Amino acid sequence: MIQFLLNQELRSEHALDPNLTVLNYLRDHVGKPGTKEGCASGDCGACTVVVGELQTDNDGREHIRYRSLNSCLTFVSSLHGKQLISVEDLKHQGELHSVQKAMVECHGSQCGFCTPGFVMSLFALQKNSDAPDPHKAHEALAGNLCRCTGYRPILQAAEQSCCGKQPDQFDAREADTIARLKAIAPTSIGELNSGDKRCLVPLTVADLADLYDAYPQARLLAGGTDLALEVTQFHRTLPVMIYVGNVAEMKRIERFDDRLEIGAATALSDCYEALNAEYPDFGELLHRFASLQIRNQGTLGGNIGNASPIGDSPPLLIALGA
Ligand SMILES: Cc1cc2nc3c(=O)[nH]c(=O)nc-3n(C[C@H](O)[C@H](O)[C@H](O)COP(=O)(O)OP(=O)(O)OC[C@H]3O[C@@H](n4cnc5c(N)ncnc54)[C@H](O)[C@@H]3O)c2cc1C
Ligand code: FES
Ligand code: FES
Incomplete structure (x- = not known):
């Protein structure tokens, strides 16, 4: 539920x-x-x-x-x-x-x-x-x-x-x-299940790993700004999804002396603030990335995981030695 x-x-x-x-x-x-x-x-x-x-x-x-x-x-x-x-x-x-x-x-x-x-x-x-x-x-x-x-x-x-x-x-x-x-704050794995289709909503990386093990065919769902297009534009059905947006460990941004760690499920709007402070050019790119609505839901992990040749963040991340 x-x-x-x-x-x-x-x-x-x-x-x-x-x-x-x-x-x-x-x-x-x-x-x-x-x-x-x-x-x-x-x-x-x-x-x-x-x-x-x-x-x-x-x-x-x-x-x-x-x-x-x-x-x-x-x-x-x-x-x-x-x-x-x-x-x-x-x-x-x-x-x-x-x-x-x-x-x-x-x-x-x-x-x-x-x-x-x-x-x-x-x-x-x-x-x-x-x-x-x-x-x-x-x-x-x-x-x-x-x-x-x-x-x-x-x-x-x-x-x-x-x-x-x-x-x-x-x-x-x-x-x-x-x-x-x-x-209503989630305390256990949530699920939508229509019989032949399901989406699981884990809260921890450990639960996510177990679920991915149990359902290796599952599609990881973050902001959905790429994945949902398969449904709305290509009229495909995604039988199993695992939503990563409620995994707190994957949404954290942490600054260390020598590095910045950004969780894969961090929204692009949140990445903007952290990256703009360190690398204004990266901030400029994220400012021009899609629209505010898309940056509020799309994630950095999704931009990389989508592996699109026109994805905007991977070239900068590579140049920065991420
Ligand atoms: C109108 C519009 C404008 C856009 N403009 C731009 C743009 O200017 N520049 C640009 O680069 N992109 C753009 N995009 C594409 C998209 O918004 C980005 O790629 C975004 O970062 C995807 O993140 P998401 O969280 O929505 O990913 P999702 O759609 O949830 O996932 C995308 C893919 O990555 C996989 N995935 C998600 N999270 C992970 C993870 N943690 N580990 C491994 N795999 C994972 C999913 O299974 C899926 O295959 C645009 C999209 C739209 C609809
Ligand atoms: S198209 Fe201009 S008000 Fe709707
Ligand atoms: S209907 Fe959703 S952005 Fe156009």
């Missing part, structure tokens, strides 16, 4: 097809069609959702980190222990959320396909910003395409959303959401 919060609602899932994307789960399984499919390949951002994860700062303060993802390339198994927020969840007590109001007031909303994705990227931007910052706004929206050239009003909506922002319902409920996320 896997468990997660669908906004505030606890969902426990076991018998789902592990090839099911979060996009299709929202639209076809829970009746939330606000999230749209534009390309199903991570390019347009129409399917953007926000995922919240419990984080503990260096000073021990717990909070929820919100990040935008492309739901078309995210398998449901990767939600285990997290909070999923879709565009339907922003309106509260009959009032639009401040990012939705900003889109209306700045005339940033034109068609119904890309707008939900823009709204969710703006929501994630607002959650991660203390003040308007044009650089951050461009970065947050670079993975959302508008085909009718409406970017200027959308950037104005970004500025308005981050200007003097007021606490919203997510801030008001933060303590409660933290308690609920702690209550």
Whole structure:
């Protein structure tokens, strides 16, 4: 079984097809069609959702980190222990959320396909910003395409959303959401199993090794930004997957006197901060790597493991003697 919060609602899932994307789960399984499919390949951002994860700062303060993802390339198994927020969840007590109001007031909303994705990227931007910052706004929206050239009003909506922002319902409920996320924090191997297909979700490297031993044909799933394309673009079925994103040892970044160690399942956004500090050229490359949504879910291990001849990080890693 896997468990997660669908906004505030606890969902426990076991018998789902592990090839099911979060996009299709929202639209076809829970009746939330606000999230749209534009390309199903991570390019347009129409399917953007926000995922919240419990984080503990260096000073021990717990909070929820919100990040935008492309739901078309995210398998449901990767939600285990997290909070999923879709565009339907922003309106509260009959009032639009401040990012939705900003889109209306700045005339940033034109068609119904890309707008939900823009709204969710703006929501994630607002959650991660203390003040308007044009650089951050461009970065947050670079993975959302508008085909009718409406970017200027959308950037104005970004500025308005981050200007003097007021606490919203997510801030008001933060303590409660933290308690609920702690209550469902995974303590054993999670699993989605639809009979002939399964995805296993280990928590430790030792469990991962045992599972890989037991299922040598399994495909390792990290961010899914390459792997999920086999399902959404090539219409293949992946019968056995092992999701590595909940293995804490594989998500750590550690600095030693003579080296930097980066876990294979570390998201590219997290690698950016560590690598940019040491090697600004590497930081520049990661800044231009895909979009923020893809960097929030894609991993360094996945970029190497995918072994694509056009993968961007391997040439730099080789040059650095990694
Ligand atoms: C819209 C879009 C834009 C992109 N832009 C870029 C770009 O600019 N530059 C670029 O280089 N790539 C790009 N990519 C490709 C992709 O985002 C990266 O390769 C990413 O790093 C893959 O990581 P992932 O965690 O999503 O891998 P996944 O899709 O989860 O896995 C990819 C492959 O690696 C294997 N794997 C995963 N983790 C491990 C592990 N720990 N050990 C061994 N094997 C493993 C998987 O089994 C799978 O075969 C883009 C993809 C999309 C959809
Ligand atoms: S539908 Fe286009 S990025 Fe997901
Ligand atoms: S508002 Fe949807 S394409 Fe421009």
